Amino acid sequence: MSSFIVSSTSTSRVNTLLVVVGFLAFATIYKLLDKRKQFEKRPPLVKYTIPWLGSAIQLGKDPDGVFKNATKAFGPVFRIKAAGREFTYITAPEIISAVYRDSKTFEFTPIRLDMSELIFGISKKSCNDMKNIDHFLKYHHEGLSAKAVHGLHQRYGPFAYDCIQNMMINFRATTITKLALFIKPPAYVAALYTFFGKTYPALESYEPFQIFDAGFLLLQTKLPRFILRKYLNAREKLTVLTEGYLTSPHEDCSDFVREMEGLVRNEKWSSRDMANFFLGDIWAFESNAIQAVYWIIALQLQRPEGLYKIIEEIDTARDSWIKNNSNVEDETHCQWILEGSFPFLTSVIQESLRFCSSVFSIRLVTREVTLGGYRIRKGDYVMCHTRSVHMDNDIHKNPTEFIPERYMGSETFTKNGRIVPNHSMPFGGGVSMCEGRHFVMGELKIFIALLLSAAHIELDPLSSERPQFQWARMGTGLMPPEGDLFIRVTRRTSTSSSR
Numbered sequence: 304m305s306s307f308i309v310s311s312t313s314t315s316r317v318n319t320l321l322v323v324v325g326f327l328a329f330a331t332i333y334k335l336l337d338k339r340k341q342f343e344k345r346p347p348l349v350k351y352t353i354p355w356l357g358s359a360i361q362l363g364k365d366p367d368g369v370f371k372n373a374t375k376a377f378g379p380v381f382r383i384k385a386a387g388r389e390f391t392y393i394t395a396p397e398i399i400s401a402v403y404r405d406s407k408t409f410e411f412t413p414i415r416l417d418m419s420e421l422i423f424g425i426s427k428k429s430c431n432d433m434k435n436i437d438h439f440l441k442y443h444h445e446g447l448s449a450k451a452v453h454g455l456h457q458r459y460g461p462f463a464y465d466c467i468q469n470m471m472i473n474f475r476a477t478t479i480t481k482l483a484l485f486i487k488p489p490a491y492v493a494a495l496y497t498f499f500g501k502t503y504p505a506l507e508s509y510e511p512f513q514i515f516d517a518g519f520l521l522l523q524t525k526l527p528r529f530i531l532r533k534y535l536n537a538r539e540k541l542t543v544l545t546e547g548y549l550t551s552p553h554e555d556c557s558d559f560v561r562e563m564e565g566l567v568r569n570e571k572w573s574s575r576d577m578a579n580f581f582l583g584d585i586w587a588f589e590s591n592a593i594q595a596v597y598w599i600i601a602l603q604l605q606r607p608e609g610l611y612k613i614i615e616e617i618d619t620a621r622d623s624w625i626k627n628n629s630n631v632e633d634e635t636h637c638q639w640i641l642e643g644s645f646p647f648l649t650s651v652i653q654e655s656l657r658f659c660s661s662v663f664s665i666r667l668v669t670r671e672v673t674l675g676g677y678r679i680r681k682g683d684y685v686m687c688h689t690r691s692v693h694m695d696n697d698i699h700k701n702p703t704e705f706i707p708e709r710y711m712g713s714e715t716f717t718k719n720g721r722i723v724p725n726h727s728m729p730f731g732g733g734v735s736m737c738e739g740r741h742f743v744m745g746e747l748k749i750f751i752a753l754l755l756s757a758a759h760i761e762l763d764p765l766s767s768e769r770p771q772f773q774w775a776r777m778g779t780g781l782m783p784p785e786g787d788l789f790i791r792v793t794r795r796t797s798t799s800s801s802r
């Protein structure tokens with residue numbers, strides 16, 4: 304009995320011990336889990352004082368400062384609330400790259416469809432069809448691939464040449480004008496003709512396009528119609544012009560448009576939806592490219608050497624091509640540019656894109672995930688803020704300065720001793736990376752080389768007005784100028800590119 308009592312007492316002691324050990328183990332695991340949970344908390348929220356506005360005022364005043372200070376205070380993942388909406392921003396190149404790679408967790412398709420409906424006015428039904436038309440998104444992608452754009456560049460050359468020459472008719476004597484008025488219309492028209500042919504009413508569409516483009520961000524807000532009326536009316540004009548184009552003969556369009564049109568017609572959409580689908584393309588290939596030609600010239604003109612170094616490089620390349628191809632007619636007006644070497648101009652283009660772009664690649668989070676140690680919930684919106692990388696002191700020397708030669712050397716861009724392959728992301732990245740990037744790099748080179756072969760441009764010494772970035776447009780690519788430059792334009796006589 305006593306042995307039983309002893310054994311029963313010892314059993315209960317053992318049990319108690321087991322319970323205590325078990326409890327301790329559980330408490331430790333729980334503590335660890337809890338610690339992990341604490342570690343995996345929501346990304347910090349940038350402080351603000353006015354409830355609905357959030358950080359909107361600070362963002363309006365000094366957007367680069369907001370992102371820089373938040374990264375310094377919280378690290379590369381944080382939330383910003385502005386105008387009633389809250390987004391998680393990512394500012395480190397390696398995390399941006401991880402988001403771009405994982406297109407299942409960080410989705411773009413629902414956002415693309417929302418934009419098609421709200422901004423470009425495509426009906427809900429046709430937007431729904433777009434979910435199942437991978438083949439046509441695939442063709443869109445292939446039609447603008449590095450391999451395919453050569454033909455588009457060769458179409459672009461003569462159109463750009465003609466548009467520039469037509470404009471220069473007005474500049475027989477030295478004339479003072481504003482840079483935007485001088486440079487944007489020919490760049491806009493040449494690109495439209497390249498894709499759609501001269502049957503597209505490009506000149507007529509220029510003004511409504513400017514208004515529609517200015518309302519691009521507002522159209523996504525679902526604000527009352529009376530506030531958006533101006534932009535909706537401009538869009539309507541563009542819809543009507545494009546619908547008219549599609550319903551009339553237009554054999555002079557590019558193969559790219561012909562092929563896309565065939566695929567879209569198979570979908571049996573209304574002619575309005577078809578027109579608005581193409582309006583999406585027109586916006587994509589005009590909106591940023593015309594700002595790019597503007598800033599390349601505007602930024603370089605404000606340097607002490609002005610446009611001199613670009614002109615010298617262009618003249619040398621053209622003369623050398625003519626010497627080596629004395630029996631060949633350059634019917635495209637751009638063969639000498641496509642075959643020439645322009646290290647300085649290429650660096651100026653790349654630097655302008657780094658310096659003037661503000662891209663928020665937006666993604667919808669499809670499952671709970673950890674980023675930079677923080678918990679990101681399903682349904683959150685994540686923004687890859689590529690400008691933070693462009694303005695990072697560790698990656699770029701003097702990032703707030705426009706340095707035309709920045710990309711001329713074989714410099715590798717590093718941070719903490721590691722190479723940063725995605726140090727420049729003006730075209731965004733991942734599934735929604737700009738499909739026009741191969742075309743536009745050639746387009747910009749051709750346009751600037753033809754322009755500076757035809758025109759001598761200098762700053763008007765009597766005007767001190769200088770363009771600033773229109774920060775209200777941050778997030779959508781290249782920021783348009785606020786204000787302008789007054790320039791003196793004279794026709795160049797030795798335009799041997801016109802042979």
Ligand code: HEM
Pocket residue numbers: 415447587588589591592595656660662663664665729730731732733734735736737738739740742743779780781
């Ligand atoms: C310097 C000029 C340009 C810049 C800076 C630029 C920039 C961008 C950016 C930032 C995006 C969104 C990327 C993202 O969400 O991660 C984009 C998308 C796009 N761009 Fe461009 N772009 C330019 C010119 C062009 C041109 C000339 C074309 C057409 C020929 C074009 C076609 C497109 C298309 C089709 C998309 C949508 C891709 C998609 O949704 O999957 N872009 N661009």
